[in-house]
Amino acid sequence: MYTQLDIESHFDGKLKIAYLNQPDTMNALTKPSLGDLKDFIKECSNDSTVRCVAISGRGRAFCSGQNLDDAFTQGNEHHENDIIRRIVTDYYNPLVLEITRCKKPVVALVNGPAVGAGAMLALICDFVLANNKAYFAQAFSNIGLIPDTGGTYFLPKLLGRQLANYLAFTGKKLSAEESKSYGLVAEVFTEEEFNSKSMEILEKVSNMPTVGLKLTKKAFAASYNNSLKDQLELEGDLQQEAAETEDFKEGVSAFLEKRKPEYKGK
Secondary structure, eight states: OOTTEEEEEETTTTEEEEEEOOGGGTSOBOHHHHHHHHHHHHHHHHOTTOOEEEEEESTTOSBOOBOHHHHHHSSOOSOGGGHHHHHIIIIIHHHHHHHHHOSSOEEEEEOSOEETHHHHHHHTSSEEEEETTOEEEOGGGGGTOOOTTTHHHHHHHHHOHHHHHHHHHHOOEEEHHHHHHTTSOSEEEOTTTHHHHHHHHHHHHHTSOHHHHHHHHHHHHHHTTOOHHHHHHHHHHHHHHHHTSHHHHHHHHHHHTTSOOOOOOO
16 A cells, blocks of 8 residues: 555554655655655554554665655656745645644654654654664755755754754754754664664553543644643643543543553543
């Protein structure tokens, strides 16, 4: 079904991992791969069995950014001065919205270099787990472009204005450890431990109260634009919604009975 992705399923289908699967180009993004990834995220969001989603890359890279050959030479039906805008609006923007609106946690497993749109593909996910050999680079300025894939929205919020400007203007490579120190990456593991440690975290998230995580994600997203008063009102509404789930009842029962809860994601 997904010609540009390699899909893995774990934990009885609770976890789905999509691997960008063009290692010869360091998983450079193409229109087909962007479309596949958007469809994959949407399908996982609407599949009640899936409770956690991850994105990674096959080979030595996570993603090297946009494949320029694909952008300029393959199936381009637009005038030359309209190519980039159409790719951004038709392919990147729908993917960003699918990831940020996904009803399940979306985790980036950054196994190697993440450059340009590849860096932002990781950073728009709910959190990032990185191999210590990975690095992140906002390389857009190197070819005279601006950060896209949500970059101009998320980078100032994640880093603050000065550091966002600095990284965007210079294209500086940040190591995985540097990225963690700046709050861009949640955890960094050695190359040898990356797979096993990441799977431990993904298994935990896959067994958490999924609706509660979805509502948390929704509340955090709203906080970017809400006043404190509006955010507090939203917290009340979403907390009530969370309290009406089966998982909340299971969590309370397990606490009172001094046992480990068994959440169903409902």
